[in-house]
Amino acid sequence: MPQKTPESASPSRALALAACALALGAPLLSGWAGMAAGAGAAGCVLYGRWKWAKLVRQGKAQRDALRDRLLQSQKLAAIGEVAAGIAHEINNPLAVITQETEWMEHLLAPPLPMSEQTYSAVRQGLKDVQAQVNRCADITHSLLSLARNWTPILQPVDLNTLAEDMAKLVELEARQRNVTLDRRYAPDLPEALLDPPLMRQAILNLLVNALHAVEGGGVISMATAPGPEGGCILRVADTGPGIPEQNISRIFDPFFTTKAPGKGTGLGLAITHRIIDRLGGTITAESPPGKGAVFTISLPPTPAKEPQP
């Protein structure tokens, strides 16, 4: 009689066992697979997010590095431009001094004593040298003024009064140059939050600039008006030759000038721009064809006072 082994005892039993195993194992296995699949998907999502964050971080770092490089190159370009301006403005008076001293050396060559005429020529030469030294000093002083880190001390001020103070300052010179100074101050002007000395300097620069523009006679108009949202506007216009269209965008650049040599440092409008910027305002230049130049300063409103408890 053949021995019965459990495995071979009954094929039906083996099938039944297999069916049981399947019945019990399939859900178990599918559970594991599901969990594994779920975990895999979550892992993928996490990995994707991590990878994405890494890419974003890298992108930001690259963008910041590029921005820094751009800023640096812009700074270098600006420094280069200013340095070229300084070199030009200083080298020109130095050139006059160089030739003037050579000329005086020639005049002072023996025989001595010198004639009355030579003596006068040497004196004139010395005066010219002094004038050129003053010109260089004007440039360096203006540069220092431009480079100064102004911290405005703001206080509520009547802009009309400041404007009139400066108008009085240039009035005599204007009259001597056959220039009419027309003032139109708005009576209902709100107080502006300003640093009076800085604002005076800005107004004076605009008036002096206008005075140079209308050389030989003309009209300078200075007007104030209430600005938007309680601010103030100051406008200085002249009947000079105006600003060519291609120069408008450069008019506030340091050392940009269309004046004759020695007639300006090319820093006045740059300083004015800086001051107005520090005061939180804006300044613009316009030159309608045939109508001279107009500079408009727009100052922000004075913040409302906190109600006292």
Place this chain on the structure above:
Amino acid sequence: MNTTPVRLLLVDDEERFVTTLARLLGLRGMAVTSALSAEQALAAFAPGAFDVALLDVKMPGVSGVDLLVELRKRDPDIEVIMLTGHASVDVAAEIMSRGGSDYLLKPCPTDDIAAKILSAYERRCAKKG
């Protein structure tokens, strides 16, 4: 003292510089015609009237570089030296590309200016044969 009869056109908007440099170059035997702008220079200019032109680069109105081009157009033999208050590779390259012979940086001793003018003059004489 060099007495070469160089006919020089000196153009610079810096009046005192022009006056004094013209005197000093005159002492060196040069015949100097001065102009304070490109417009004045063109009014004084005629082909063959000058051997060398000494021009300031930065002038209001027509610039020295534009004047250089105009002078060379009117008289291709003229030697042009440019004077500049700020030298840069760009300025030098532009001067040379527009037909300038040489350039000088201000301030500059008159001896150096005269030496450049004489060397430009010699070049012009050599070209004309």
